[in-house]
Amino acid sequence: MSRPDTPTLDKVDGPSDMTALDDATLGLLATELREELISAVSETGGHLGSSLGVVELTVALHAVFRAPYDKIIWDVGHQCYPHKILTERRDQIRTLRQKDGLSGFTKRSESEFDPFGAAHSSTSISAALGFAAARDLGADTGHAVAVIGDGSISAGMAYEALNNAGHDKRRLIVVLNDNEMSIAPPVGAMSRYLTGLQSELGGLSASIKDHARRARALVTGQPDRGTLFEQMGFTYVGPIDGHDMGQLLQTLRAVQSRADGPVLIHCCTVKGKGYRPAEHSPDKYHGVSKFDVLSGAQQKAKSNAPSYTSVFGHALVDEAERDPKIVAITAAMPSGTGLDFMVERFPERTFDVGIAEQHAVTFSAGLAAAGMRPFCAIYSTFLQRAYDQIVHDVALQNLPVRFAIDRAGLVGADGPTHAGAFDIGYLTHLPNFTVMAAADEAELIHMVATAAEHDGGPIAFRYPRGTGVGVDLPAIPQPLPIGRGRIMTEGNDVAILSYGAHLSECLMAAERLEAQGISATVADARFSKPLDTNMIKQLLRHHKAMITVEQGARGGFGAHVLEWLANEGGFDRGMKVRTMTLPDRFINQASPMEMYEDAGLDAAYITVNCVELLGLVGGRFPAPLQA
């Protein structure tokens, strides 16, 4: 079909504009949508490969279902850019993941076409089932459609939802978007099973599929029990070609009009479809920085310092060279966590368990119970999902699992869903735990060594996303004395007690104070548990005031310091102590420094708070809470 003078995409603001389009024009719309997507993401960066793979599926879903009355729920939401373009947000798509711009994920507050917010995986079937149950109880809502990837369906939550939905039998549509990729190549028995289904049934018409099944039953003498999904109570449709608009429309229309129970549509797609660099390297184009469309070359980080992630990965390999009991565990993020270096050097001692943080933690606990030294490397935000396992399987049994917690603090473009805000609080209050935060990349190396030799119980260390501060890296790592901090600069007016990677901001604040005639001591606490209470006592004795600073939510390091002061420190009266944490609200995406500024947690705010605490002038505080 030749292209019309005015692109079809220009005539589509929302899905209602698609109702008049015939099937061939919908195909054309998909082509234009893909071009718009590539052009926009080349300017903003973002999750390119996943979004490219669902262009036809997105067009077909919006052509067949009636959003926002019907609820289309994207799992993770990282593939929702074509959906955003088709649902009244095309004019903002080039603000994606930027300050004050569109979120990189689905977000309820952003659009009525995003019925459920996401970013952490494997929640879509549960949420869709919630909508379906509400509908059946009289809520004014139509079909509930969950779109979930082959990687995301490997997580426990997805099985819990399938199990419930298959038993429940209410009308629910699950589209399994199977591109045979997670961020890295997918792992696990389910992935193997889905690949088997694709090769066994892919490309056959429905009647030939039935025939093949009957023939197999005759030959093997075993009754045809259908697919795993059928055994779980779903009607299984597929596999279908997720880039063939005709097949997609025919299948979705049939399901839309006839489904009366749970249906799973197995839709096969190609990650990165239609953009050669992304199709060839689906892992490298899963999440991209800004790129040149012609060459595919992505913008490089400006700093020459290594990333914390790679420093961790190399430090762990070095420890593993020395100690054969060291093993490493990732939940589907080998490159994101730096464990790809371990995979390369010690493949047999590195375990990718799929998107399964809960399992990863208890699996690590099992390894520790058997005498191994497991490093469980999980982003702060994803570790939240495994909290009960941390408490019940690790802390309670005092098992020496080493938690390497990447993406601590505010992460930038991924926004509040990916902020590592809570781990200080949720780990430091657990009995048996030792908890550390790295102030820079050299400290991170020492903390890996500290964790490696710590067999006395669970131990965790956190570090941020991105490049380090550029300090020299130690040739020989030195395990740190447990519960001992260090003094960085000495002054006598105010003490700034930093925990973690905001140390550089604290040092900057000290310089600004110096310029105002105020002398500050800056200390690096290193540990939030156990606290270096001797150092804290000294800081309090020799300064007029003290401020704690951390890249985490309230109820973290500062709160532990205050609690110790009030209960055991004997310093509860007349002390000038203030904590600086993230505020009690979620911070929208921007660059990490802009996010910290929004949070009232940068060098400028630290400086002003010190001045104010000393009673010298009025302080400057973050803007009041937004509604």
Ligand SMILES: Cc1ncc(C[n+]2csc(CCOP(=O)(O)OP(=O)(O)O)c2C)c(N)n1
């Ligand atoms: C709980 C959780 N763990 C890890 C991640 C990181 N993550 C985001 S997308 C992704 C891969 C998802 O694969 P799949 O569902 O197949 O989608 P695709 O990118 O292939 O379209 C992972 C591991 C996450 N978002 N949530």
Ligand SMILES: CC(=O)[C@@H](O)[C@H](O)COP(=O)(O)O
């Ligand atoms: C969607 C998702 O959860 C991941 O792709 C995440 O965006 C990766 O973040 P990093 O870029 O920090 O590894």
Ligand SMILES: [Mg+2]
């Ligand atoms: Mg996938």
